[in-house]
Amino acid sequence: MIYVSSRVSAFDPKFVVDAMLGDLARWLWMLGVDAKYVPDLCDEDIVEMAVRESRVVVTRDRGLWCRCIELKLPVIYQEGGELDELLAFICETFHIELEVDPRRARCSRCGAPLVFVPREELVDRVATGSLRRFTEFWVCRYCGAVYWCGSHHRNIREFLKRIRLRAKTIKCHVVYV
Numbered sequence: 001m002i003y004v005s006s007r008v009s010a011f012d013p014k015f016v017v018d019a020m021l022g023d024l025a026r027w028l029w030m031l032g033v034d035a036k037y038v039p040d041l042c043d044e045d046i047v048e049m050a051v052r053e054s055r056v057v058v059t060r061d062r063g064l065w066c067r068c069i070e071l072k073l074p075v076i077y078q079e080g081g082e083l084d085e086l087l088a089f090i091c092e093t094f095h096i097e098l099e100v101d102p103r104r105a106r107c108s109r110c111g112a113p114l115v116f117v118p119r120e121e122l123v124d125r126v127a128t129g130s131l132r133r134f135t136e137f138w139v140c141r142y143c144g145a146v147y148w149c150g151s152h153h154r155n156i157r158e159f160l161k162r163i164r165l166r167a168k169t170i171k172c173h174v175v176y177v
């Protein structure tokens with residue numbers, strides 16, 4: 001079940017996700033969403049970041065949910081359930097398009113924005129076969145990871161198609177604060 005505080009607004013979605021939600025953060029990054037995920041942040045650090053940067057807290061931790069409710073913060077809490085449900089709910093609520101578009105996607109390793117790089121500049125970093133087969137490449141500004149729309153993209157598209165089908169069906173409890 002998903003619980004949401006009434007402080008959550010569908011505009012300008014920016015998130016901070018707890019240590020248990022690394023997979024969610026990676027999907028949000030791929031969809032181009034600004035989400036902070038730092039595995040060793042404690043609850044108070046997450047709360048502080050949420051307040052300072054106007055972020056919605058996403059958590060599976062009951063203690064953190066209660067703390068955010070006490071402070072009247074925008075927070076989403078998932079009790080049980082799996083990643084598909086939570087991702088579908090967030091994308092539906094915040095009108096996040098379930099498509100990976102490299103022009104707005106972020107690095108799935110660190111969350112930083114990507115920049116388009118001509119393939120001639122990547123001869124030392126990408127296998128020749130991939131350089132020959134694909135024409136567009138993006139590089140993470142922060143960690144340097146290189147991305148292109150290779151065969152793994154079919155799995156990504158299949159997964160997002162499943163999420164799209166689920167998106168309309170997910171219910172939540174709103175807690176008024």
Ligand SMILES: [Zn+2]
Pocket residue numbers: 107108109110111112140141142143144145
């Ligand atoms: Zn990166």
